[in-house]
Amino acid sequence: MSLLRIRAGQAALAHIERNGLSPADIAAVFGASGAAKWLAIYGLDRAIFSDWLAGAPQPINLFGTSVGAFKLAGACRQDPAKALDDLAHAYIEQSYPNGFSAELIDIETQKILDTVVDTAGVAEILSHPVFRYHCGTVLAKGLMASAGETPQKYAMALAFALNGFGRNIHTSRMQRVIFADDRADHTLAGRDAYVSHRVGLNQDNLRAAVTASGSIPVVMKGVSDIPGAPLGMHRDGGLLDYHPVPGNVWQGDGLVLYPHFYSEVTSGWFDKYFFWRKTPKALLDKVVLLSPSESFLASTELGRIPDRRDFLKMQGDDVTRQRLWWDSANRSLELGEAFLEMAKSGNIASIIEPI
Incomplete structure (x- = not known):
């Protein structure tokens, strides 16, 4: 059974076929939204x-949204x-015995968040010798910016309906x-039709930025007036x-490594409901996309x-949900072992597929 599927954009594929893949090739790593999907x-x-990247000789930009x-x-x-x-432990062990509310x-x-951006974590993130951390939020306008649940629901429904007219x-x-590491170059910046702001990260705003990056409308509170931000x-x-598309926000030399739970990249959250809307290949030109194979996912206890x-689906039965999620998380260690073995053997070029 093949565990991993590896796909690459045209430029990335050509590079790997000529030179293989090494940590020195990686200029950026992207992380997708997807909540519990990350456990896979x-x-x-x-x-x-x-x-694999621990000893990389060059700075590497990281960019993610939500759980990414x-x-x-x-x-x-x-x-x-x-x-x-x-x-992973903190995510799996969540429990809502009294129902769901934004407060809970x-x-x-x-x-x-205490597991990664406590006080010590903020200092380590801002001073990491190799990685330059970035995360993305949406500055909401109109009803989407409302603190009320009903206006947010209306705004989301309207956005869904209008999305049919285009991203x-x-x-x-x-x-x-x-939100960007001040030490980073400016290869990460908006490159599409949307107004984009760049805000320097510091000890006063990093946790708030990460919190906001995962604040799902309607079910969670937003974060207002982050220090230094609009x-x-x-x-x-x-x-x-949703699955940050490098061509929308990044321009630089080197390759973009993209560990992903899917073998496709969906640009925005609303786009996932329009299955015919595909991310243009040109926007993934330098991407190396790593994802679990369908056969591997089917072999987990959850089967997906x-x-x-x-x-x-399993409300009131945390024991079952947590057992299934732990199985998925523990099985995903096999994906890491498979990738390290392929990288060590140098045979990635023989199994890679074009995007």
Whole structure:
């Protein structure tokens, strides 16, 4: 059974066929939104950040939204293996015995964030010798910026309906904010139709930025007036950059490594409901996309990728949900081992597929 699927954009594929793949080739690593879906590749991320990229000779930009921002924060800790272990544990062990509310979800989210962006974590992230951390939020406009649940529901329903007219239909409702390591170059910046802001990260705003990056509208509170950032309500960066597309936000030399739970990249959160809308290949030209194979996912006890909706499907049965999610997380360690073996053997070029 093949565990990993490896796909590459045209430029990345040509490079790997000529030269193979080494840590020195990587200019950036991207992390996608997806909540519990991350558990399917936790072990792959663990191997990449604690082993393969640990001794990279060049600075590497990291950019993620929502859980992608959470995991990349863990990758910037002095002990990334432990940080990612703790993050997976905290995510799986969430519990909502008294039902769901924004207040209860916020309490659980803060417990999760304590594993990667506590006081020590903030200092380690901002001073990491190799990684330059970035995360994305959406600066919400109009009803989407409201603190009320009903206006948010209306705004989300309207955005969904309008999305049929194209991805750029939301430019008046959403702006991108990229919170960036001040040591980083400016290869990460908005390159599409959306207004984008760049904000320097520091000890006063990093945790708030990471929190906002995962603040799903309606079910979670947004984060307002983050120090140094544009004034207003910041919400989940995945609304605009669901699976951040390098061609929308990045221009630089080198390759973009993209550990992902899917073998496809979906630009915005609303785009996932329009299955015919594909990310243009040109925007993935330098991407190396790593994902679990369908046969591997089918071999897990859950039989698929973990999903945030499992909280509802198995409400009142945390024991079963947690057991299934732990199985997915533990099995994902096999993906990390498979990647390290392929990288060591140099045979990635023989199995890679074009995007």
